[in-house]
Amino acid sequence: MRRIILQGLMTILLFFGTWYALTQIDWIKIFKVKQVTVKTEQKLGELFWEVFKKSEIEMNNAHVLHSIDSIVSHICKANKIDRGKLKVHVLNKEDINAFALPNGHLIIYSGLILNSDNQEELAGVISHEIAHIELNHVMKKLVKEIGLSVLISMTTGNSGTEVIKETAKMLSSSAFDRNLEKEADIKAVDYMLNANVNPEPFADFLYKLSETEHESTKYLTWISTHPDSKERAEYIIEYSKAKGTEFKPILTNETWGKLKITLKGME
Amino acid sequence: MIHIKKFSYEPGEHEAEAASSSYLMSLIAIIVGVPLPIVNLIATLIFYLGNKKSTYFVRWHCTQALLSQLSMLFINSFGFWWTISILFTDETITSRYIAYVIAAIIFNLTEFVATIYTAIQTRKGIHIEWWFYGSLTNLICRSKS
Numbered sequence A: 001m002r003r004i005i006l007q008g009l010m011t012i013l014l015f016f017g018t019w020y021a022l023t024q025i026d027w028i029k030i031f032k033v034k035q036v037t038v039k040t041e042q043k044l045g046e047l048f049w050e051v052f053k054k055s056e057i058e059m060n061n062a063h064v065l066h067s068i069d070s071i072v073s074h075i076c077k078a079n080k081i082d083r084g085k086l087k088v089h090v091l092n093k094e095d096i097n098a099f100a101l102p103n104g105h106l107i108i109y110s111g112l113i114l115n116s117d118n119q120e121e122l123a124g125v126i127s128h129e130i131a132h133i134e135l136n137h138v139m140k141k142l143v144k145e146i147g148l149s150v151l152i153s154m155t156t157g158n159s160g161t162e163v164i165k166e167t168a169k170m171l172s173s174s175a176f177d178r179n180l181e182k183e184a185d186i187k188a189v190d191y192m193l194n195a196n197v198n199p200e201p202f203a204d205f206l207y208k209l210s211e212t213e214h215e216s217t218k219y220l221t222w223i224s225t226h227p228d229s230k231e232r233a234e235y236i237i238e239y240s241k242a243k244g245t246e247f248k249p250i251l252t253n254e255t256w257g258k259l260k261i262t263l264k265g266m267e
Numbered sequence B: 001m002i003h004i005k006k007f008s009y010e011p012g013e014h015e016a017e018a019a020s021s022s023y024l025m026s027l028i029a030i031i032v033g034v035p036l037p038i039v040n041l042i043a044t045l046i047f048y049l050g051n052k053k054s055t056y057f058v059r060w061h062c063t064q065a066l067l068s069q070l071s072m073l074f075i076n077s078f079g080f081w082w083t084i085s086i087l088f089t090d091e092t093i094t095s096r097y098i099a100y101v102i103a104a105i106i107f108n109l110t111e112f113v114a115t116i117y118t119a120i121q122t123r124k125g126i127h128i129e130w131w132f133y134g135s136l137t138n139l140i141c142r143s144k145s
Helices: A002-023 A033-055 A062-078 A110-114 A119-134 A137-146 A148-155 A161-173 A178-194 A200-210 A229-241 A253-266 B013-033 B038-050 B056-088 B095-123 B133-140
Strands: A087-091 A098-101 A105-109 B002-005 B127-130
Touching: A002 B095, A002 B133, A033 A087, A033 A098, A033 A105, A033 A137, A033 A148, A033 A161, A062 A087, A062 A110, A062 A119, A062 A178, A062 A253, A087 A110, A098 A119, A098 A137, A098 A161, A105 A110, A105 A119, A110 A119, A110 A253, A119 A137, A119 A178, A119 A200, A137 A148, A137 A161, A137 A178, A148 A161, A178 A200, A178 A229, A200 A229, B002 B095, B013 B038, B013 B056, B013 B095, B038 B056, B056 B095, B056 B127, B056 B133, B095 B127, B127 B133
Parallel strands: A087 A105
Antiparallel strands: A098 A105, B002 B127
16 A cells, blocks of 8 residues: 555656756747747737727827826836837827727827826826736737737738727727736826826726716716726725825926817817 | 556456457547546546446456546646636746646656557556556456455
């Protein structure tokens, strides 16, 4: 009997030993798994951005772009995020929406800026989207929803333009799963606190827009696709409460005011 | 790892054929069973149950074939669910995962080769006892006489 147990244990040990020995090799590097992913992501980012570029109007007003860039750069600098890898685009559309595409493309609709009561609300949404990019949620969602093989076939030109359009639309109009959303919310609060931006207005923004009476409900893509806004607002408040810091606005009141006036004039 | 031992009696032609089939059964099941790990176990289990009332030699080899599938079931099931979680959840491909797959392939191949060898030998009426599984089978499967 003892011999059998010993032999059994040795067999188990042999398997785990083999596994352990094999883990000492960097297989990811050998099989170039990451490179494939990086290249695929770059190509997908271009493909999806092309879809929006063709169908929407990109803003090129210097003041609008400069103001948004100030917010994004401020958040990136305070959180040691490489600003260069983010490609921010502002589109002239009344929907209250912002979303991330592969390879660091961050799309912001003018409707979101116009419906933000203050710059902290906008900074909150931007931080949330940067968090999705930094946490690699975009690629995770794509792989989960449509599969790596379809994604690769898109980049090699073996997929129809309709599939690419539909996938791009899906990225702009559907949320990530609950855990990923929460992870991005918490990360966004961290980003804001590090950047001395008050996260409370971000929570208020969620509260405010979850009210159905709000005048802009029909354009509320960002909120309608992000479920349980009230619950999210609550844990954002709860999480940020414990970490008191001094808050400072990123843009001056004049710049923020001018930004909204400029956008209103373009509607 | 594999020992040729003398069985308590000389198996007949019919017995050798049935015993050899139990390994062939698991061999076919391995091919299907790598992506769907439960198949190997079910196949050998059916064969085992079907030969429960057979002669000692046949029963012995059916038991050894069944037991050998059990450990592969654990290894392959873990690999199977790990792969599923990579495909459908946030889990990503890591060096640890690739190392596991390679280790699983090595063990599956070893078992595959050992199974072919044992199937050939038992067909000739030669009694083969595997490391660990042979001793375990001796413990479970006893002669009725």
